[in-house]
Amino acid sequence: MSNRKNIYFYQYDNELKQKLDPLLQLAKKNGFTIVSDDKDANIIISVGGDGAFLQAVRKTGFRQDCLYVGITKDNESGLYCDFNLDNFDEMLHTMEHEEMEVRRFPVLQGTVNGESTFDCLNEVSIRSSIIKTIAMEVIIDNNHFETFRGDGLIVATPTGSTGYNKSTNGAVIDPLIPSFQVTELASLNNNRYRTLGSSFVLGKERTLKLEIIQDGNDYPVIGFDNEAYSIKNIKDITITLSDKVIKTVKLKNNSYWDRVKRTFL
Incomplete structure (x- = not known):
């Protein structure tokens, strides 16, 4: 792994620099270079929880040619983050040696009105923006499945299944299964x-297509991961599993289900 030597810290500021300085010296001692532009990096590191990791992936363009690494701070847990500030040296050792394993997380692609396309790692959510239910035609592979009326729908990746999806009683899905899950928000039955x-x-x-029924709730809120987008006159959104994957470093003896257990049980 000698070619993976350029590290970029997402949202690297003076406060973070002071906290990470001993770790940066350790990285340099081990032959790594800290770069100031994410385009020059082949390792992108976020410091914080899952929210910081999602932002790092989004703001750097869902890079396919690099590794993403999440580091949590004290008293934080993260399903995307294998490392803590206290074991930064273990991370460097893992990336330098052959026993390193790379985990690949599925990515969703959402296309709004057949024009604007967005990637997301966690989930796509579409919700009513007013105090009124939203109605949508749910179409799977060009076949009508159901007419939904309620507060909204969540479409989650396997790794995103532990987030918003789980809080609405959706299932937790193993990320080794390339799939996506649709979960209702307060449906009318x-x-x-x-x-x-x-x-x-x-x-x-x-292929999942959600067609908005134009009945006065024509400006729903669409969320891609932890960002909301204000898109006027939404007619439909098409969601598929992208060919892209997000690659992260996997610690030995720290599987996805180990982290699920540590976080929830």
Whole structure:
């Protein structure tokens, strides 16, 4: 792994520099170079929790030619973060030796109105922006599945299944399964409106299309990971599993399910 030597710290400022200075010296001692432009890096490091990791991936363009590494601070846990500030040396050792394992996380691609395309690592969410239910036609592979009416829908990756999706009783999905999950937000189910009423999981070859029923709730809020986008006159959003993956360093004896257990149990 001698070619992976250029490290970029996302949102690197003076306060962070003081905290990381001993670690930066350790990195340099081990032959790593700290760069100021993420385009020159082949290792991109975020310091913080999962939110910081998601931002680092998004703001650096979902790079396919580098490793992303998440480092948590004290008293933080992260399902995307294998390392803590206290074991930075272990991270460097892992990246320098052959026993390093690379984990690959699936990425969703969402296209709004057939024009604007966005990638996301956690989830796409579409919700009502006013005190009124939102109605959507749910279409799978060009076949109508159901008409949804409620507060909104969440479409989550396997790693995103532990976030917003889990808080709404969605299932936790193993990231080794290339798939995405659709979960309802407060759906209406009565004699007039009927939905599946539970989460469902789609395989990697599936295409999901959500068509907004124009009934006065024409300006919903769309979230890609932890950012909301204000897009006027949303007609539809098409969601697929992207060919992109986010590569991260995996510590030995620290599987995805180890982190799930540590975080929730």
